[in-house]
Amino acid sequence: MKHTLITTLLVVSVAVPVASIAASDHGSHQMAQAQASVDSQMVEGQVKKIDKSAGKLTLSHGPLLNLGMPAMTMVFRVKDATWLEQMKEGDKIRFLAEKVNGAFTVVEFKAAQ
Numbered sequence: 001m002k003h004t005l006i007t008t009l010l011v012v013s014v015a016v017p018v019a020s021i022a023a024s025d026h027g028s029h030q031m032a033q034a035q036a037s038v039d040s041q042m043v044e045g046q047v048k049k050i051d052k053s054a055g056k057l058t059l060s061h062g063p064l065l066n067l068g069m070p071a072m073t074m075v076f077r078v079k080d081a082t083w084l085e086q087m088k089e090g091d092k093i094r095f096l097a098e099k100v101n102g103a104f105t106v107v108e109f110k111a112a113q
């Protein structure tokens with residue numbers, strides 16, 4: 001009986017750290033994959049006009065597959081108004097757009113290199 005208890009404790013103390021390392025490694029791997037797929041979905045656009053007071057910008061954009069939209073020039077809202085401070089007319093950007101409350105909205109933004 002005593003022997004069984006010691007064996008059980010040994011197994012538990014060895015198994016727990018291994019399991020938690022495996023879990024956290026898996027978690028960060030999944031996060032890296034999610035970030036990579038966001039990056040690969042980002043679309044190129046060029047800033048045509050910025051309207052800071054309205055929180056909107058006009059973009060000439062490539063095809064937006066998630067919205068079923070061909071390349072065109074159109075007005076978007078932005079999820080984060082501070083992005084409008086980080087761009088100027090003529091800038092090339094990379095972005096993701098979604099329909100938020102019925103309005104096409106830039107939900108991810110990166111200045112293009």
Ligand SMILES: [Cu+2]
Nearest residue numbers: 069072073074
């Ligand atoms: Cu469009």
